[in-house]
Amino acid sequence: MFVNFYLGIARGALEEAASYTKDKTRAWLHSTVDKAVDEPYIIDIYGDLTAKLWAVEALADAVALEGQKIHDNAWNVTAEERGDHEVRVAAVKARATDVSLEITSTVFEALGARATASKYGFDRFWRNVRTHTLHDPVAYKRREVGRWVLTGELPEPTWYS
Numbered sequence: 001m002f003v004n005f006y007l008g009i010a011r012g013a014l015e016e017a018a019s020y021t022k023d024k025t026r027a028w029l030h031s032t033v034d035k036a037v038d039e040p041y042i043i044d045i046y047g048d049l050t051a052k053l054w055a056v057e058a059l060a061d062a063v064a065l066e067g068q069k070i071h072d073n074a075w076n077v078t079a080e081e082r083g084d085h086e087v088r089v090a091a092v093k094a095r096a097t098d099v100s101l102e103i104t105s106t107v108f109e110a111l112g113a114r115a116t117a118s119k120y121g122f123d124r125f126w127r128n129v130r131t132h133t134l135h136d137p138v139a140y141k142r143r144e145v146g147r148w149v150l151t152g153e154l155p156e157p158t159w160y161s
Contacts, residue, residue: 001067003056009104009132010099010100014050021037052103060096080154083155086154090145097141101133104126
C-alpha cells in the first residue's frame with residue numbers, strides 16, 4: 001500500500017527532527033527552561049505527532065491484514081467483501097495522507113527557523129509526501145468513505161483500488 005510510503009516518510013521526518021531538536025534546537029527566548037527538550041510546547045508537538053503516526057500505522061497494519069485474508073481467499077471473495085475492504089483502504093489512505101502532511105509540516109514548529117535552511121534537508125520530507133499523495137487525490141478517497149457511510153454504496157473496483 002502506498003500509505004506505507006507516506007508513513008515511512010513521516011516517521012523519518014519525526015526521527016530526524018527529534019535528533020535535530022536534541023542537538024540544535026534552542027528553547028524559546030521567553031521560556032522558563034534552558035533546553036528545547038524541556039520546552040512544554042516542543043514536547044507537546046512531538047507527543048501529538050507521534051500519537052497520530054502510531055494510530056495511522058495501526059490502522060494501516062489492520063487494513064493490510066484484512067487485505068491479506070482477502071488475497072488468501074481470492075477465489076471466494078464476494079463483491080461486498082471486496083468493496084468493504086476498499087472502503088477501509090480509502091479511509092487509511094485519507095488518514096495517512098493527512099497525518100503525513102501534518103507531521104512533515106508541523107515538525108518545523110518544534111525545530112525552529114534555522115531548521116528551514118536547505119542544508120538540513122527537512123523540506124524533502126514534506127515534498128516527498130506531497131508528491132506521492134497527489135497521484136491519487138485523497139478527496140476521492142474521503143468521498144468513497146462518506147458515500148459508504150451515508151448510502152452503503154461500495155466503491156467501484158478500479159486499477160487504483
